[in-house]
Amino acid sequence: MFIKDELIYDFSINMPRILVGGKTAILDNVKKIVLISNNNVVVSCGRKYISVTGRDLIVRQLAEERMLISGNIDNIEFYGSGE
Amino acid sequence: MHYITVLVEGFDPQKLLSLCLKEGIALWNIHIRSDLEMTLKLEAKDWKKFMRLKGNRYRVTILSEKGIKPLLKRAFSNKTALIGVALFIFLIYFQSLFISEIRIYGYKSYTEREIREKLKYAGLYEGCSKSIDLDKVEIDMYKQFEDLSWIGIELKGNLAEVTIVEGTKPIPIVDKEQPCHIVAAKEGYIEKTIAREGKGVVEKGDFVREGDLLITGMIPIEDKTYTQDPENPGYRYVHADGEVYAKTIYRFVYYQEKEELHKDLTGREMPGFSIRIGDLTFNSADIFRPFNSAIYEETVLINTVRPFPIEFATNKQKEVKLRKQTRDHKDIEKRAKQQLREAIKEYIPESAQILNNSLKFSEEENIIEVVIMVEALEDIGKKIIFKPAIESEEGNSELGESTE
Numbered sequence: 045m046f047i048k049d050e051l052i053y054d055f056s057i058n059m060p061r062i063l064v065g066g067k068t069a070i071l072d073n074v075k076k077i078v079l080i081s082n083n084n085v086v087v088s089c090g091r092k093y094i095s096v097t098g099r100d101l102i103v104r105q106l107a108e109e110r111m112l113i114s115g116n117i118d119n120i121e122f123y124g125s126g127e
Numbered sequence: 128m129h130y131i132t133v134l135v136e137g138f139d140p141q142k143l144l145s146l147c148l149k150e151g152i153a154l155w156n157i158h159i160r161s162d163l164e165m166t167l168k169l170e171a172k173d174w175k176k177f178m179r180l181k182g183n184r185y186r187v188t189i190l191s192e193k194g195i196k197p198l199l200k201r202a203f204s205n206k207t208a209l210i211g212v213a214l215f216i217f218l219i220y221f222q223s224l225f226i227s228e229i230r231i232y233g234y235k236s237y238t239e240r241e242i243r244e245k246l247k248y249a250g251l252y253e254g255c256s257k258s259i260d261l262d263k264v265e266i267d268m269y270k271q272f273e274d275l276s277w278i279g280i281e282l283k284g285n286l287a288e289v290t291i292v293e294g295t296k297p298i299p300i301v302d303k304e305q306p307c308h309i310v311a312a313k314e315g316y317i318e319k320t321i322a323r324e325g326k327g328v329v330e331k332g333d334f335v336r337e338g339d340l341l342i343t344g345m346i347p348i349e350d351k352t353y354t355q356d357p358e359n360p361g362y363r364y365v366h367a368d369g370e371v372y373a374k375t376i377y378r379f380v381y382y383q384e385k386e387e388l389h390k391d392l393t394g395r396e397m398p399g400f401s402i403r404i405g406d407l408t409f410n411s412a413d414i415f416r417p418f419n420s421a422i423y424e425e426t427v428l429i430n431t432v433r434p435f436p437i438e439f440a441t442n443k444q445k446e447v448k449l450r451k452q453t454r455d456h457k458d459i460e461k462r463a464k465q466q467l468r469e470a471i472k473e474y475i476p477e478s479a480q481i482l483n484n485s486l487k488f489s490e491e492e493n494i495i496e497v498v499i500m501v502e503a504l505e506d507i508g509k510k511i512i513f514k515p516a517i518e519s520e521e522g523n524s525e526l527g528e529s530t531e
Contacts, residue, residue, distance in 0.1 A: 074148065075148075076145045076148070076149075077141040077142075077144045077145045077148065078141060079141055080140060080141045080144065080157075080159055080165075081159050081162070082159050101159075102156065102157065102158055103154070103156075103157035104155065104156060105153070105154070105155050106144065106147070106148060106153070106154040106155075106157060107148075107151075107152075107153030107154065108151070108153070109148070
């Protein structure tokens with residue numbers, strides 16, 4: 045990764061950023077919660093949206109623009125065009 | 128930390144969550160129960176802000192409160208429990224003010240009972256205050272035991288550990304003014320006599336038995352000026368002093384096993400545990416004994432005396448196969464030499480010089496008899512006072528006569 049790409053990755057505070065591992069997903073730059081249910085969590089990251097679909101989803105932590113979701117994650121989608 | 132778990136009821140729960148995110152209220156464990164219900168956890172410091180944000184749109188019910196603050200609140204609200212805890216703490220503290228156990232180490236000639244009695248007399252007993260002056264107790268003990276070389280008292284919690292070192296028994300001091308003989312304290316062959324005062328009556332190579340006279344304190348007066356009665360010579364009485372070295376023989380008999388029992392581990396083992404509360408003991412190894420022969424190993428994990436005498440230990444029964452093996456001569460000799468050293472240390476005085484030693488082995492049915500002979504050179508002299516009452520009267524009269 046070039047340094048320019050890395051800087052863009054670190055400082056793009058209005059773009060979705062997600063880290064998934066096993067049964068946990070960490071969503072960064074969460075500005076607003078659009079929809080929340082047992083099976084679906086949709087959040088706005090400013091320019092784009094992230095949708096996490098799965099079963100028995102629980103929000104373990106929600107603080108400082110970061111959301112930690114655990115459960116059986118089936119699908120992650122990004123949508124919305126803030127280009 | 129103080130956390131509150133709440134049930135939030137109302138439409139659009141995501142709106143409340145977004146508001147919390149915006150206001151910087153941290154939330155944990157958000158469970159969406161249905162479209163209208165969710166449970167979440169928040170810190171008590173954010174409670175007021177959260178209640179302001181929820182406004183009239185949502186209904187909030189506290190489900191539980193966790194943390195030190197609510198715990199203390201609950202504890203302090205129950206006065207009986209509080210008094211109980213305070214009483215318990217006080218009892219523990221009160222108990223810690225006294226000595227509950229005394230352990231004595233290092234005694235040899237004295238009995239533990241004797242030492243305990245003297246310690247009690249000095250002010251140290253089970254149940255006495257810990258603020259006792261230990262230096263004073265030590266000084267008292269030195270006064271009570273004449274041959275005490277050293278005493279150390281150490282407090283370990285409620286336990287007092289008394290370590291004593293016994294010295295040699297003091298040699299009874301014979302009054303220098305009184306006439307005395309030096310006699311043999313034990314039998315032996317005379318090697319050397321050094322008579323500082325008195326007259327040696329034994330020669331090198333003489334065999335003496337216990338009680339035989341070695342240096343006499345009665346010295347016949349040889350006066351050539353006057354003629355003396357040859358049957359009744361006059362005596363001068365002195366305090367005999369000197370050393371008489373003699374070769375003494377010590378004989379010790381020890382026994383050794385002809386065969387040695389070997390325990391070979393088979394690799395099979397059975398883990399277990401034991402609990403002891405006061406006098407009650409439970410040990411799983413007493414109930415489960417899967418092996419015919421096994422060695423038992425125990426590791427003590429918890430062992431407390433106060434406030435409750437509890438011991439908890441894990442153990443292992445390791446299966447072993449027993450095997451008898453005839454011991455070789457080298458091993459027997461090695462052990463015999465060890466026995467020789469032990470015998471010298473225990474029975475022969477430190478001042479004695481070891482001249483020679485010999486080991487004799489004689490095999491019997493199942494055992495080996497080891498006869499140890501030690502030849503030592505030592506001072507066997509012992510002072511004994513004698514009263515020259517009758518003799519002195521006669522001697523005086525004769526002297527009187529002879530001087531006239």
